[in-house]
Amino acid sequence: MFAHVFGYASLVALPEQGALPGCLRGYRRYWGVAMDNWDAVNDPKHFVDPKTGERPHIRVAYLDIEPIRSRGEPGAAIVNGLAIPVDAARLAALDEREVNYERIDVTHAFQPPLDGRVFTYVGTAAARERCAQGRADADAFVSRDYVAGVRAAFAALADDALAEFDRTTDPLPFPERDLGLVQPPRETGS
Secondary structure (H helix, E strand, C coil): CCEEEEECCHHHHCCCCCCEEEEEECEEEEEEEEEECCCCCCCCCEEECCCCCCCCCCEEEEEEEEECCCCCCHHHCEEEEEEEEECHHHHHHHHHHCCCEEEEECHHHEECCCCCEEEEEEECHHHHHHHHHHHHHCCEEEEHHHHHHHHHHHHHHCCCHHHHHHHCECCCCCCEECCEEECCCCCCCC
16 A cells, blocks of 8 residues: 655654655644543543643643635645655554544645545544634643644754744644643554
């Protein structure tokens, strides 16, 4: 299987061989996905307050993309990022990693065109609802490390990639917070 996964946020920071810069036409990037930091069943990773070690009862927001039908400005409907080559095993690992997202085919929207299919991850309906609820309840935050990591990845991608990221990303609607990510160990097969 020969395919690519388009990363538009934290996936850009992964050390991947053969990844290619590109963009999605007809999409916008915004802060639209959140996890309930207290929900160990649906999302086993969580965040702790680095000073207290406690797991705060908050929602943690992430970047998302969605298609744009028309906004009046042709340049506004572009999201820059990185196409990561994947085989079936790598694609399955990314599916497992992206628990708040679902994989969709965006081959038609990726520029420049590539051989094979191009997928990306968009927020699930439940993750988008959690984000909307976090906005309404004022209990959504963004990890300061997540923001810094995404920005550093785009700065390293190309000379103008960070400026393009800033231009094509909706402003951060949630406060940043120092949070330490805790990920459970991955199970390995025999």
